[in-house]
Structure formats: structure tokens, C-alpha cells
Amino acid sequence: MEMMTMAQHFLLSAASRTLSLRSIYKAGEEAAYRTFCEMRWPENGGEAVCPRCGHEETYDISTRRKFKCKACHHHFSVTSGTIFASRKMDFVDLLAAICIIVNASKGVSMVQLSRDLDCQYKTAFVLAHKLREAMAQEVHTGEVLDGHVEVDGAYFGGHIRPANRREDRKDRRLRIHQTGKRRVVVAFRERHGDTVPFVAKSEADGVELAKVHVDRMATISADEASHWDLLHAGWDVQRINHSEAYSLNGVHTNWVESFFSRLRRMIEGQHHFVSPQYLHQYANHAAWLEDNRRTDNGSLARGLVAEAMGAPVSRQWKGYWQRAA
Structure with missing residues (x-):
């Protein structure tokens, strides 16, 4: 047998x-x-x-x-x-x-x-x-992404430690109780291609970023967040409602979510805290690892030496x- x-x-x-x-x-x-x-x-x-x-x-x-x-x-x-x-x-x-x-x-x-x-x-x-x-x-090579591109955003930082006594605690969802350090990483990812992240103060900023970094002939996958509605004016956009399904008839944002999964585990599991001043560098690091995840470590090391020597x-x-x- x-x-x-x-x-x-x-x-x-x-x-x-x-x-x-x-x-x-x-x-x-x-x-x-x-x-x-x-x-x-x-x-x-x-x-x-x-x-x-x-x-x-x-x-x-x-x-x-x-x-x-x-x-x-x-x-x-x-x-x-x-x-x-x-x-x-x-x-x-x-x-x-x-x-x-x-x-x-x-x-x-x-x-x-x-x-x-x-x-x-x-x-x-x-x-x-x-x-x-x-x-x-x-x-960040400056190349415009084409083909099928997934876009999404994830928020990092700005944690507010609650007060010890219950009566002293504030509603941390209100703007007046925010630290101002919370940032969103907006990422664009070509399927079978590159991941390009940006740091912004609002996920809605991704619409303006798309105008610069995504080819007008590309198709885009996004979730049902209302700010992505503006993408329909410039691209063929596929939407997925995550409250109902993560993937439906081939429509999903799983590739870009894979990048965010790696970035979250990097920050929460290893670094524990990342200043908003340097969040973009950690996002680039995660994108580099994600895009090279099927490359042997010897080639990765030599490639990184070459990039450092060229920087x-x-x-x-x-x-x-x-x-x-």
C-alpha cells in the first residue's frame, strides 16, 4: 500500500x-x-x-x-x-x-x-x-504596484494604562483621553508581488497613497470600511465584509493581512513597544521579511549586506x- x-x-x-x-x-x-x-x-x-x-x-x-x-x-x-x-x-x-x-x-x-x-x-x-x-x-523602490493589489490598515501604539480604581478610569475611546501617539500602518500588497507599507494618522489616508502608488489599471481588494468607498472612483474595487466572511468567491485581503500578522507579532512579541517615530522602520522590516519568506537565509544575508553596502x-x-x- x-x-x-x-x-x-x-x-x-x-x-x-x-x-x-x-x-x-x-x-x-x-x-x-x-x-x-x-x-x-x-x-x-x-x-x-x-x-x-x-x-x-x-x-x-x-x-x-x-x-x-x-x-x-x-x-x-x-x-x-x-x-x-x-x-x-x-x-x-x-x-x-x-x-x-x-x-x-x-x-x-x-x-x-x-x-x-x-x-x-x-x-x-x-x-x-x-x-x-x-x-x-x-x-520602497518607487515602482507603481499593478495587477491585483490588496489594501488594508492596522493601528499600533498609543496604549493608555487604565487607572487602578474603577471610579478614576476614563473612556479611552474618546479623543480627549488619547495620547496622540497612535498610528496606522497602511499597506498595499500585490498578489504574488511586493508589500509596500506607509505610516499615517488615519487609515483613510490610504486613498491618497493609492493615487500615487497603485496603477490605475490595477484591481484592488479592500474591506467594507467606508473610507475605501472613494477607491471606486479610480479603480475596479472588490470588497469583502469581514463580519460575514474572510474570503468569498476569491475576494479577500488575506495576503496583506499576512503582513500585518507578522508585524503585530514582531511588535507585541519581540519589541513590546515601538515609538511612532520609528514605526515605519519596523513596518519596512516586516515587509522585507514577508516578501523574502521563500528565500534561503544565506541569500538573504548576502542580499542585506549588498543593500547596506549600496546605502x-x-x-x-x-x-x-x-x-x-
Whole structure:
């Protein structure tokens, strides 16, 4: 009798595991350094190219891991002018941090990351936000979404702790008792495509965002919230009433809800609190993980290194703690 077998989920298969912390530390610092060089200058086989004049011939100052351009005599390193500019962490630890972050399908807390890397909480915090800034380059490419696009919104933050005594408690639904820190993440997701999130103060702001980021020839799926009624003026819109069903005759918003499920678990399960000032970075992180959920972790890590090497110096995070102190 032939035995029935179920197909193994990709994330449970060996194909999803092509990089490990053990292999990173076993290869050592020099191998990690070469990885960053190869991701910074892939078109030149990992050989340095002057970021100032573009000349491909350089002197290698190996004792300092620096380069000197033969044309303009500019001194630079592999991280000069990138999001990792002025870094002090060893390359092997930097690569390990990237491995940990891409392996965490629902995010990793900064306390845990700092313990895994044996570094200060501040170091882990800024490093993770720099990587999220690099992820945002892939998430927000500026391309207009087409095909079939799902749209929805979810509110985060602004929790008001109720008073101890019942007679002292306020109705937290009223505007006068709000903290003003509550924000909504509005997300657009192509079916079998990309997820693009935005942070706004109202879910209704998604209508104006759709005018910029969704092609007029696309079809849209949305729930029965009244503010989505305005979408009918510009698109072919399918609506689903979630009080009756989550999916009906192929009409649903399950793909974008999958993104929100990941983001909620990231914030509630790992970070516990996210400032509205940085909510957009966590949303981009969740979108990056969602869009790359079927990619092996080795490719994810190398891709994130390449994105970081292609990202400019972070104006928000370079010297953050010096400014915040």
C-alpha cells in the first residue's frame, strides 16, 4: 500500500538553511571582510573602486584595511560612504548580526541581539535600525504596484494604562483621553508581488497613497470600511465584509493581512513597544521579511549586506547616541 506523504514546508527544509553562525565564525574575520568587499564592489570581483573618482586601481593598505586611489589619492575603506561608515564592530560580528536578524522571521529584541553579540544594547539598537534603513531601499523602490493589489490598515501604539480604581478610569475611546501617539500602518500588497507599507494618522489616508502608488489599471481588494468607498472612483474595487466572511468567491485581503500578522507579532512579541517615530522602520522590516519568506537565509544575508553596502551614510543613525545623550 502506497504511503501518503505531505509536502514539506520550505522553512522546514534544508534548502532554507544555507548559512549559520557556526560557519561564519569558523570562516573567520578575513572571510567576513572579503564578503563585504565582494558585496561592495561586485562588478570588480571584490577589488576596490574609488568612491570619489571611480578609478579601479588602488593601493591596498592591508595593515589598516584601507585603500588609496592611484588617481586621486583618496583614502577609503570598504564601508566608507555606506550605512556602516565609522563602524567599530569586527566584520565577523557584523555578518553574524545580519545572520541573526535575517533568521528571525518575526524580529529579534535588541536585548537578545546585544547578548548574542556581546555588545552594548545601544550598539545593537543602532545597528538593527541601520539594517532596517537598508531594507527600506528594497521595499520602497518607487515602482507603481499593478495587477491585483490588496489594501488594508492596522493601528499600533498609543496604549493608555487604565487607572487602578474603577471610579478614576476614563473612556479611552474618546479623543480627549488619547495620547496622540497612535498610528496606522497602511499597506498595499500585490498578489504574488511586493508589500509596500506607509505610516499615517488615519487609515483613510490610504486613498491618497493609492493615487500615487497603485496603477490605475490595477484591481484592488479592500474591506467594507467606508473610507475605501472613494477607491471606486479610480479603480475596479472588490470588497469583502469581514463580519460575514474572510474570503468569498476569491475576494479577500488575506495576503496583506499576512503582513500585518507578522508585524503585530514582531511588535507585541519581540519589541513590546515601538515609538511612532520609528514605526515605519519596523513596518519596512516586516515587509522585507514577508516578501523574502521563500528565500534561503544565506541569500538573504548576502542580499542585506549588498543593500547596506549600496546605502548611503545614515543621517538619522550615524552618531545617534551622541546626539541623544
